[in-house]
Amino acid sequence: MQLIACPWCGPREEVEFTYGGQAHVPYPDDPAALSDEQWAHYVFFRDNTKGRFAERWNHSAGCRRWFNAVRDTTSYRFQRVYRVDDPKPVTP
Amino acid sequence: MAELLRTHPLEAWAAALAELPDEVRITPEPFVAMVDVRVPAAASEGLAVRGTPLPTAPNTWTPTADGRMVWLGPDEWLLTSTGTVPHLLEEELRDQLRPVGGTAVDVSAQRIGLRISGTRAREVLAKGCSIDLHPRAFPAGRSAQTTLGQAGVVLLSLGEEGFAVLVRSSFAGYLASWLLDAGLEYVPLG
Incomplete structure (x- = not known):
């Protein structure tokens, strides 16, 4: 089992964490102005990246904070963890 | 107690x-009486609760006069007290934390x-x-x-x-x- 480094608690076992889907999906500025199709895109449509993917994770069995992580979806390796208010890191 | x-x-x-x-x-x-304390992270640095500074380093706890103060998150702590009745401890902390925008909930x-x-x-x-x-x-x-x-x-x-x-x-x-x-x-x- 791999360890995931929570930005607050440090490295912990993977079972303590919950997956939260793609990160950096901004809430629409004016939701009422969106068409049904645009709203559906915001709610349901997510990237299906092969390789490095920025995701939301929650340390649910520990400090219960959300954070973001860049994970390689082919190897499952975590490459970077960062706090939700930090910008998306530029990865090579 | x-x-x-x-x-x-x-x-x-x-x-x-x-x-x-x-x-x-x-x-x-x-x-023991336990109260969950939430204080905005910006206001928590150096803030003393019941005479003891909140431990702001992640994964630490400090002893208090009659209990413990445990870091639960960047804006969340657990305060225990053997000498106070739960609802009185909650009231006391709520009064103290209201000016800094904090909350206290009895979770004994x-x-x-x-x-x-x-x-x-x-x-x-x-x-x-x-x-x-x-x-x-x-x-x-x-x-x-x-x-x-x-x-x-x-x-x-x-x-x-x-x-x-x-x-x-x-x-x-x-x-x-x-x-x-x-x-x-x-x-x-x-």
Whole structure:
């Protein structure tokens, strides 16, 4: 089992964490102005990246904070963890 | 301390726990008042609550005059007190924290404490906990929210005195059974 480094608690076992889907999906500025199709895109449509993917994770069995992580979806390796208010890191 | 007319969740396990050898001493702690404190992270630095500064370093706890103050998150702490009735402690903290935008909620019924000490305490805990509990990595004053067996716990290092485990009351029986099983190999035969 791999360890995931929570930005607050440090490295912990993977079972303590919950997956939260793609990160950096901004809430629409004016939701009422969106068409049904645009709203559906915001709610349901997510990237299906092969390789490095920025995701939301929650340390649910520990400090219960959300954070973001860049994970390689082919190897499952975590490459970077960062706090939700930090910008998306530029990865090579 | 305030007399609370309740049945301790570990009453049924007390006799079995008492039979464990000195290498693995597991004793249920009595009820204490516990209050969950939320203070905006920006206002928490250096803020003293009931005379003790909030521990702002992650995974730490500090002793207070009559209890403990445990870091639960960047804006969340757990404060315990043996000398105050839960609802009075909640009121007192709420009054103190209102000016800085903080909140206090009585969570005394949520968790119960267990004290685990003895020379084998660390080995027993290591059977169900992935955190490095060696004194070098987990000295007195360190805390961790993690899982022990299948139960979510708050683990506190008391240094020489062993560990304190705060577990949800409804999980306390499971955890006691788990600890009895984990400590079985240190019980002398016969």
